[in-house]
Amino acid sequence: MASVSDADLKQMTQEERVTALGMRTDQLTGRAMRIEFNPDEEERFEYPWAPAVDFNKRTELDVDEMTSTEVNTRIRELMAEGYGTIVIKNPRGKHSLGVGILTKLNLIFEGSLGYFGVGLIDGPNVTINGRVGWSCGENMLAGTIVVNKNAGSTFGAAIRGGDLVSKGSVGSRTGIDQKGGTILVGGNTGALTGFMMQRGRMVICGNAGKNLGDSMYDGTIYVGGEIQSLGVDAVPGELTDLDKAWLTRKLTQYGLMPEKGVDHFRKIVAGRQLWNYDNLEPSEKKIVL
Amino acid sequence: MAGTQYRGSEITDVDQFVKDAAGLESEREKEIGQHIGYRYDVNLVPDYNRITPFLSKYMETMGWDDLNWLEDIHMGYEDGAPAVFDRNNNGWVSIPDTIDLPDNQQDRDMIARELLLKFQMSDRHPLVMLRKAYMKF
Numbered sequence: 001m002a003s004v005s006d007a008d009l010k011q012m013t014q015e016e017r018v019t020a021l022g023m024r025t026d027q028l029t030g031r032a033m034r035i036e037f038n039p040d041e042e043e044r045f046e047y048p049w050a051p052a053v054d055f056n057k058r059t060e061l062d063v064d065e066m067t068s069t070e071v072n073t074r075i076r077e078l079m080a081e082g083y084g085t086i087v088i089k090n091p092r093g094k095h096s097l098g099v100g101i102l103t104k105l106n107l108i109f110e111g112s113l114g115y116f117g118v119g120l121i122d123g124p125n126v127t128i129n130g131r132v133g134w135s136c137g138e139n140m141l142a143g144t145i146v147v148n149k150n151a152g153s154t155f156g157a158a159i160r161g162g163d164l165v166s167k168g169s170v171g172s173r174t175g176i177d178q179k180g181g182t183i184l185v186g187g188n189t190g191a192l193t194g195f196m197m198q199r200g201r202m203v204i205c206g207n208a209g210k211n212l213g214d215s216m217y218d219g220t221i222y223v224g225g226e227i228q229s230l231g232v233d234a235v236p237g238e239l240t241d242l243d244k245a246w247l248t249r250k251l252t253q254y255g256l257m258p259e260k261g262v263d264h265f266r267k268i269v270a271g272r273q274l275w276n277y278d279n280l281e282p283s284e285k286k287i288v289l
Numbered sequence: 290m291a292g293t294q295y296r297g298s299e300i301t302d303v304d305q306f307v308k309d310a311a312g313l314e315s316e317r318e319k320e321i322g323q324h325i326g327y328r329y330d331v332n333l334v335p336d337y338n339r340i341t342p343f344l345s346k347y348m349e350t351m352g353w354d355d356l357n358w359l360e361d362i363h364m365g366y367e368d369g370a371p372a373v374f375d376r377n378n379n380g381w382v383s384i385p386d387t388i389d390l391p392d393n394q395q396d397r398d399m400i401a402r403e404l405l406l407k408f409q410m411s412d413r414h415p416l417v418m419l420r421k422a423y424m425k426f
Contacts, residue, residue, distance in 0.1 A: 006421075009421060014422070014423060017421065017422050017423075018422045018423075021418060021421060021422050023418070023422055034383060035378070035380065035381075035382045035383065036382065036383045036384075036385055037373075037382055037383065037384060037385060037404040037405075037407070037408055038385075038407075038408070038411075038413075039385060039387065039388060039404070041404075041407035041408060041411050042407070042411065043343065043407065044407070044410040044411065045346070045347050045350040045351065045406075045410065046350075046410060047409075047410060048410070048411075048412055048417060049417075049420065055352060104350070104351050104352060106352065123351060125351075125352050125353070141358060141376075142357055142358035143351075143357065143358075144353065144357070160358075160376065161357070161358030161361055162357055162358050163355075163357060180358070180361040181358065181360075181361065182360070199331045199332070199361065200361065201332075201334070201360075218327075218331050218332065219331070219332065220332050242333075242334055242336060243334060245336075245337075246334040246335070249337065249355065250355070253354050253355065269332065271295070272295035272297070272326075273294065273295060275295055275296075275297060275325060275326065277297075277317075277321060277323060277325045
C-alpha cells in the first residue's frame with residue numbers, strides 16, 4: 001500500500017485518494033487471489049479505526065428537538081470523545097436512529113423508535129425501553145439489540161449476525177432474508193416469519209403465524225408455541241441436546257427462559273427441496289457446444 | 290423448479306472435503322460438476338464447553354455474554370484445504386498448513402473464529418485500504 005498519511009487523504013477527493021493509494025495502478029497480473037491467515041497476527045478485538053470508548057464513561061442526550069441525522073452525528077462525536085455508554089432521551093419514534101455504529105458501545109434509548117432503528121450495526125449493545133417500528137436491526141452484523149416491548153414487521157430483515165431480541169410480540173415477515181445471527185421473540189410472531197431465510201437461528205417463545213419458514217434455504221427456527229402453518233419447504237427437524245443447551249443458554253441470557261424449560265420447543269429446518277444447483281447448466285453447455 | 294428432490298450429498302465425516310476436494314458424491318453433483326450445498330453444517334450451534342481463552346477475552350471486551358456473530362463462523366473447506374469465509378472480504382481465507390486440525394468440527398470452528406477475528410481486526414485486511422479510499426471524512 002502506498003504510504004499516504006490520513007491527514008493528506010482527508011484533503012483529497014475520493015478520486016485522488018484511490019489514485020494515491022495505488023488502487024488504479026496495482027499490477028494484478030501474476031498475483032494470487034489466495035489469502036492465508038497469519039497465526040501470529042496481533043491480538044486486537046476492534047477494527048483499527050474504532051474510537052477508544054470506555055463503557056464506564058456515560059452521558060445522556062435529549063434528542064427531542066433534533067433530527068435523525070443530527071442525533072446520529074452527535075452519537076459519533078460522543079464516541080470520538082470516548083463515551084462508551086450513551087443514553088438517548090425522548091427519541092419519540094424518529095426513524096433510522098443509531099444506525100451504522102461499527103464498534104462497541106452501550107446505547108440506551110429511553111422511548112420508542114420509528115422505522116429502521118439501529119440498522120447496519122457492527123458491535124454495539126443496544127437497549128430500547130420502548131417499541132420499534134418496521135425493520136429494526138435491518139442488516140445488523142454484530143452486537144445485541146434488546147427491545148423491551150413489541151416490534152413491527154420485518155424485525156431483523158436481512159440480519160447477518162448478532163442477537164436481536166424483542167421481549168414482546170412482533171409483526172409479520174420477521175427475519176425475512178435472514179443470513180445469520182439470532183432473532184429471539186418473547187411473544188408471538190406474524191405470518192411469513194423466516195421467509196427466504198438462508199442461515200442463522202430464530203427462537204419464537206410464543207406462537208407463529210401462517211407460512212412459517214416459507215422458502216427457507218437453510219437456518220433453524222425454534223418455536224415454543226403453536227405454528228399456524230409451515231411454508232413451502234419448511235419441515236420439522238430433530239431437537240438435539242446441543243440445541244437444547246444452546247436454547248437454554250440464550251433464553252436465560254435475555255430473561256426469556258420459559259418456566260417449563262425448552263424440551264417442548266419444535267425445530268424447523270429447510271427441507272432442501274428447493275435446492276436447485278445449475279439445473280439448466282448442462283443443457284446450456286450442450287447448446288453452446 | 291420447486292418440488293424437486295434434494296440431490297446433494299450428506300456430510301458424514303469431519304475430513305470429508307479434505308480427503309476428497311471435489312466431494313461429488315451424488316449423481317446430480319457428478320452431472321453438474323459441483324458440490325451441492327455448504328461444505329460444513331451451517332446450522333451447527335457452538336459448544337461453549339470448548340471455547341478458547343482468546344474468544345472469552347473478546348466476549349468480555351465487547352460486553353457480550355456469548356460469541357455473538359461468531360456463532361455463525363465455521364471452518365469450511367475450499368479446494369481440499371480448510372478455510373473460513375470472511376464476509377468483510379467476500380471470499381475464503383485459508384488456514385495455514387502449519388496449524389494442526391483437531392479431530393472434531395466444534396474445536397475446528399473455535400480455531401476458525403480466532404483466526405478470522407484476528408484477520409478482520411488487523412491492518413492487512415483488505416477492508417482497511419478500501420475504507421481509506423472510499424470513506425466519508
